[in-house]
Amino acid sequence: MIAAAFAVLPGYLGQHVLLSISALVLGLLISLPLAIVASRVAWLRGPALGAASVIQTIPGLALLALFYPLLLMLSNFSEQVFGAGFRALGFLPALLALVLYSMLPVLRNTITALVATDPAILRAARGVGMTPRQSLLLVELPLAAPVIMAGVRTAAVWVIGTATLSTPVGQTSLGNYIFTGLQTENWVFVLFGCVAAAALALVVDRLLALAETGLAQHSRAKVIGAAVGLAIVIGASLVPIIGRAGAPVVIGTKSFEEQYILASLIGDKLRDAGFTTSERDGLGSSVIFHALAADDVGVYVDYSGTLWADQMKRRDTPDRTAVLNGVAAWLKQTQGVRDLGSLGFENAYAFAMRRDVAQRYGIHSIADLATYAPNMKIGGDYEFFGRPEWAAVKKAYGLNFAVMRQYQSNFMYRALQDGDVDVIAAFSSDGRIAQYHLQLLSDPRHALPPYDAVLLISPKYAHDRKLIDALKPLIGAINLSAMQHANLMVDRQTDKRSPAEAANWIEQQLH
């Protein structure tokens, strides 16, 4: 597991450093001039510091999330006006949010230091014949440098820490460990991500502290030492990501383990075919679809029923094939998105029972279940009983349970095992269905919409033969039990595997 974490470290660290450095440099280019102006123009000080403080109070994740829709709007606008949009996902929103985040400490320290310059020194600067500009450049800024540097230090630590939150807007960072780890309950990954980000922040902080004392003591050796140290850290981090040729194919994932496994599988196939790839992990369900349509994401796996209901706004539930065909046609016509087809399994809402209980009553389908429901207890996750699927299935089969309970999903499976509930609403590809040997009930009246896992290709690659040939072998190749098993490998508490390892396991099954 640690080896798996180290394997992806160069890419994650490189992206993390590139993002942090860019944000800091850009932030400085904005904050420093602004602070200088504000130190001269008293009425500007309040508003500038106030605005920076307000930004600071916005939670990092929210600030990052806000930039995606904003940039998407701007991109669409620029596409209409100038004929060219830009990538609204990934680097740009993360960069802008972090730039804003970096501003407060630099602004505050620079303004404070400049305003507090000894008036006797200022008078001497004018007295020896300096223009205001010369006074600023030759005297005031050099004297303020240690305090400004302290601000830069604070900003650097904040930016490096907050950069871990840029994973959900599609920017790779050390946060990928944390978000992937949280979703798959892989605590080694979470810890690894935290430690890596903290270590990076600590090293940069120490080096900037050296620069700060160097400036305060007028020690050229210390300043140069700090600069060399920083250059080494930055250089070493960036080497693995700059040598890579060509624009990578971006593989998107939503935020659950199955998605990480499939993304890893897709990545292997593409790299085997000579593509370079990058991942945008943990995207929201709607965000990822729009990102694909806008070519910000190149490939990802979605589910037919999700597209049918959320994107096409359809409320009817025809059979599996009709939904698959309808979705593919709609994607092609309205979005220019290529639907390569189903991977071979569904991740749908399904009713699951303990095998022994189901056998005792002779229950195989939801229709069988309806007879016994009035004396049974059902468990669902926090969402299920509020969803249209529940309303539909209830109506189609006349379901009426004695008790309905809501659980966090881990507890829901335990409750079923312990007999606290008789039936649960589960996701059909969930690893725990295999783990507990549960029985899934069939849905003869097609009340529950089908959720076939479909492989989607963005408009840019829609006619890319090489890419499509590389991914074609995955279509129809993964059956439900294989997916359940792979999910279980990542999900279970003992002998836990990383998504990449689970993807390798699936790959072995393919041959």
Add this chain to the structure above:
Amino acid sequence: MIELQHLTKRFAGAERDAVRDLNLHVNEGELLVLIGESGCGKTTTLNMINRLTEPTAGSILIGNEDAHAKDPVELRRSMGFVFQAVGLFPHLTVEENIAITPRLLKWPADKITARVEQLFDLVRLDAATYRARLPRELSGGQRQRVGLARALAARPRIMLMDEPFGALDPLTRDDLSADYRAIHDRLGLTTILVTHDMTEAFLLADRVAVMRDGELVQQGTPHQLLAEPADAFVRTLVETPRRRAKALARAMETDSAP
């Protein structure tokens, strides 16, 4: 060389003038000492001459040219200014401090280097020892020598000195003021030196101008002031050195009596 005409300054929000209707003429090559109690407007007067402070009324002629018509930055680079608080730049070495005005005037580097060497000699500091030091690594007297060298660097004809020796111990102070008088004579400078110490004024000055509450009370050679003080204030002031010398003599007598 320097002509102040009806010079007046009232700071924004102040109730009275800091300097009122001041008329003063300083001849070329002369060392004029401006003396008066703390707060009487000496610094303000000096600052107006190189336009660190702009006068409210009146005019200043430098060598028959109206100072107000000149670019203030050019004007300041053409005069040497030694500050009460020394005002060396703490982040620059002694050498860099001394070279600052020539550097602003864009002298060629070799000319600056040569000039800095001369200045170390002129203010009697050992170049090899002090060149690379920072101001905080110097004693008060050494600092003021550097301040003096910095003011002299661009070969000004006029020196403005605001209590240059005020913060020094008596020995250093006598040393430095004697040195300065020699430099003044050797370079043929025109100097206005501010002090509140009458002994120092008499020892240094060609002429003394006495200020009180922003106004010029009397000007003349030390002899003229002693012989014909304009009023009781001036009399008390000019007699201070002699009074102190007498008090000192008496103290010595009592001390040595059996």
